[in-house]
Structure formats: C-alpha cells, structure tokens
Amino acid sequence: MQLTTLAQNFIAASPLISPLAIDATCGNGNDTIFLARLVGDDGHVYAFDTQAIAIQASQQYLITENFSRRASLHQISHTDILSVLPEFCMGNIGACMFNLGYLPGSDQLWTTQTLSTLGALEICSELLCIGGKMSVLCYPGHTTGAEETKAVVKWFKSLNSKRFGCAKPARSQNPKSPILLCLTRL
Numbered sequence: 001m002q003l004t005t006l007a008q009n010f011i012a013a014s015p016l017i018s019p020l021a022i023d024a025t026c027g028n029g030n031d032t033i034f035l036a037r038l039v040g041d042d043g044h045v046y047a048f049d050t051q052a053i054a055i056q057a058s059q060q061y062l063i064t065e066n067f068s069r070r071a072s073l074h075q076i077s078h079t080d081i082l083s084v085l086p087e088f089c090m091g092n093i094g095a096c097m098f099n100l101g102y103l104p105g106s107d108q109l110w111t112t113q114t115l116s117t118l119g120a121l122e123i124c125s126e127l128l129c130i131g132g133k134m135s136v137l138c139y140p141g142h143t144t145g146a147e148e149t150k151a152v153v154k155w156f157k158s159l160n161s162k163r164f165g166c167a168k169p170a171r172s173q174n175p176k177s178p179i180l181l182c183l184t185r186l
Helices: 003-012 030-039 052-064 078-083 114-127 143-158
Strands: 020-023 044-048 071-074 093-099 128-138 164-166 179-185
Touching (some): 003 030, 003 093, 003 128, 030 052, 052 071, 078 114, 114 128, 114 143
Parallel strands (some): 020 093, 044 071, 093 128
Antiparallel strands (some): 128 179
C-alpha cells in the first residue's frame, strides 16, 4: 500500500473531532481534495504551497470535484500559516497533512526546507484540537530530503508523550524510501 494512502487512512480512521483541516503542502491537490471530502459541507480546508503552479493545480482539482467552497488556497510558506488562519482555528484543527519534498513533475530543486518544515510542524501541532491528527510524509531519497527527514524524525521523537501520541514510522527497509510519521494530539 502506498504511504499516501496510509496517511489518508490514518487521518480518516475515526471521525474528525473538528471539521477544520490544513494541507500544509498542497502540491497537486490530492490531500486537499481528500480533506475536503472528509470535512464535509460544514468544514473547511486551509491549503498552502509556495509555488503558483501547485496552487493552480489544486484550484483546478477543487473546481473539478465541486469542492471550491470547502477549501481556501494560500500561496505562502507553511511557516506563515498563522498569518491567514482565522482566530477560531487556533486549537481547533482536526487534521493536518504534510507531503514534503518537491512537486511531482516540476523542478526537483524546489523542495521543502528543513527549517521551514520544522517551524510549520511546531505551529501545526499546536493548532490541533485534542484528538486532532497529523501525518507527515518525508522523502529521504535526495540530499535535501535526507536532511529534512532526519530532522523531522528527531522532532517527532522529541515530542512530549503526554501531549502527543506518535505511531511507529512506516517505511520500507531501504533507507532512501519515503517514511510516514503520524501523531495524535492527546
């Protein structure tokens, strides 16, 4: 089973505590659409990406699926999430997804960066409501991704186990294979 599917299964395993969600790296919109389905008509997804091509692709996908009203897209870094989230989202996010690395089919030199990712993880973990879930898919198969993955795994291991329940990382035996990390706010 693909790790993207495992990430979605983790998020969807139980009903969302809150119908508010974040796609911190919307890319081609796959997780944005998944979250838009999950939050329903009364919920909302806040999706972020720094690349205009990602925002355009995600917007088109939302239109095609008739979910435009369920999501808002923001062409900013995931470290700037707090600059656009409404106040009522603070501590009320039911799900958050990160799919790190580079946008498939685009310039592979344009990747998520370790420091901004760690900052965004810190912010998003605090935005989760009790019972809220976060998935992070890392790609250590390239130099930047290997550094980022190592730092993200270290960050997960440093979390307070009284505040966050972390699932054992999902990955294959190959150290260059993607890795999925999941947590639940306790």
